[in-house]
Amino acid sequence: MGFTFAEKIIGGHAGREVHANDCVVVNVDVMMASDTTGPMTIRAFQDMGGVRLAKPEKTIFVIDHATPCPNERIAALHSMIRRFCAEQGCVLYDQNKGVCHQVMLENHEVGEGDLVLGGDSHTCSYGAVGAFSTGVGSTDLGAALLTGKTWLRVPETSRIELTGQLTKGVFAKDVILRMIGDLRSDGVSYESVEFAGDGFACFTREEAATVCNMVIEMGGKNGVFLSALKRPDLIPDEDAVYKRVLRYDASGFVPMVSRPHAVDNVCTAAEAADQKIDMVYIGSCTNGRLSDLAAAADILRGKKIAPSVRMTVCPASTKVLLAAIERGYIREFLEAGATISTPGCSLCVGTLGGVPDDGEVVLSTTNRNFKGRMGNKNALIYLSSPATAAASALTGRITDPREVIGK
Numbered sequence: 001m002g003f004t005f006a007e008k009i010i011g012g013h014a015g016r017e018v019h020a021n022d023c024v025v026v027n028v029d030v031m032m033a034s035d036t037t038g039p040m041t042i043r044a045f046q047d048m049g050g051v052r053l054a055k056p057e058k059t060i061f062v063i064d065h066a067t068p069c070p071n072e073r074i075a076a077l078h079s080m081i082r083r084f085c086a087e088q089g090c091v092l093y094d095q096n097k098g099v100c101h102q103v104m105l106e107n108h109e110v111g112e113g114d115l116v117l118g119g120d121s122h123t124c125s126y127g128a129v130g131a132f133s134t135g136v137g138s139t140d141l142g143a144a145l146l147t148g149k150t151w152l153r154v155p156e157t158s159r160i161e162l163t164g165q166l167t168k169g170v171f172a173k174d175v176i177l178r179m180i181g182d183l184r185s186d187g188v189s190y191e192s193v194e195f196a197g198d199g200f201a202c203f204t205r206e207e208a209a210t211v212c213n214m215v216i217e218m219g220g221k222n223g224v225f226l227s228a229l230k231r232p233d234l235i236p237d238e239d240a241v242y243k244r245v246l247r248y249d250a251s252g253f254v255p256m257v258s259r260p261h262a263v264d265n266v267c268t269a270a271e272a273a274d275q276k277i278d279m280v281y282i283g284s285c286t287n288g289r290l291s292d293l294a295a296a297a298d299i300l301r302g303k304k305i306a307p308s309v310r311m312t313v314c315p316a317s318t319k320v321l322l323a324a325i326e327r328g329y330i331r332e333f334l335e336a337g338a339t340i341s342t343p344g345c346s347l348c349v350g351t352l353g354g355v356p357d358d359g360e361v362v363l364s365t366t367n368r369n370f371k372g373r374m375g376n377k378n379a380l381i382y383l384s385s386p387a388t389a390a391a392s393a394l395t396g397r398i399t400d401p402r403e404v405i406g407k
């Protein structure tokens with residue numbers, strides 16, 4: 001019986017051959033915590049008697065969810081993280097560096113073959129570079145900080161194959177939203193997902209990160225792009241055992257949206273086209289990268305957003321912001337009538353950056369639209385690609401971007 005990616009990489013970190021459903025203790029290569037879960041992780045580490053980190057140079061804190069700091073309670077938590085990092089000599093990305101997952105990827109803190117734990121559910125993003133990465137709770141992360149190890153039940157694996165090419169106006173976000181709609185939010189619970197086929201192989205690393213980022217929204221333990229794997233010892237065997245194999249043709253995809261209040265409440269952008277919107281948010285670890293801002297800028301260039309719409313663009317990191325300034329996108333967003341927000345999680349999780357009013361409708365490029373997600377439980381949140389978000393900002397209603405750019 002052959003091995004899946006998950007079985008190979010977990011086996012490699014356990015020091016023995018493993019198959020799905022085995023429970024093993026594994027070495028952890030990289031550990032990441034944000035300012036939301038970091039303080040609880042530090043407390044868990046200390047409560048377990050932790051004095052020194054097992055791997056300080058591989059332990060990374062990112063202050064991103066609430067930055068710049070909005071209040072004194074969070075200021076104290078940020079100080080706690082800064083003190084801990086200084087004492088332990090671990091890595092700190094402080095204020096305004098950007099969203100943790102983008103920071104981890106763009107600074108090459110993770111790479112192919114790494115086994116990564118993060119105190120954030122979207123840690124699964126790093127499958128874009130061939131890592132096995134997964135979100136864990138603060139207690140598990142605290143234990144890993146202390147021992148450099150964790151325990152895992154080896155997940156079963158689903159394989160999703162994409163063939164062919166996406167058509168104009170259709171993006172990675174549309175692909176993953178459609179798949180989440182098909183599989184539903186618990187469709188691959190605790191499974192590893194392998195993204196295979198020539199369709200996924202021609203996705204850029206940024207597009208792969210968008211897809212892997214949202215694996216958790218269908219319940220997955222981790223996702224991985226097989227095209228990111230160069231090491232023969234990580235490439236799944238032809239006779240590996242899969243729980244299910246799904247096949248999609250890229251040419252059949254169209255722009256999609258998730259409707260309130262669940263990510264898997266998916267329809268086409270065209271089906272939602274009568275829906276008026278009050279706000280547009282472009283940002284997050286899902287869709288706040290340079291190619292996302294480029295797709296939005298291409299649509300907004302030389303135009304004005306609808307007077308009834310407030311639009312915020314939050315680059316996923318300062319590096320993305322700088323590149324967007326150099327390419328002129330930031331000027332184009334400002335001239336179109338958008339607001340630019342400081343790199344970080346910002347409005348994605350409603351910590352800061354322009355919370356909606358009761359009953360307002362938001363179209364967001366983030367990964368979650370649960371009630372209260374953007375800071376107001378009475379707001380209605382739709383999710384889409386940056387192109388759909390930008391096209392909709394122009395018209396004031398949910399708009400298939402192909403209406404604006406042509407097919």
Ligand SMILES: CC(C)[C@H](C(=O)O)[C@@H](O)C(=O)O
Nearest residue numbers: 036037065119120121122349
């Ligand atoms: C705040 C944090 C724990 C949370 C997560 O784990 O994903 C957040 O980043 C989110 O996107 O909901």
Ligand code: SF4
Nearest residue numbers: 099284285345348349
């Ligand atoms: S940008 Fe949003 S989804 Fe990503 S880590 Fe921050 S809060 Fe979570």
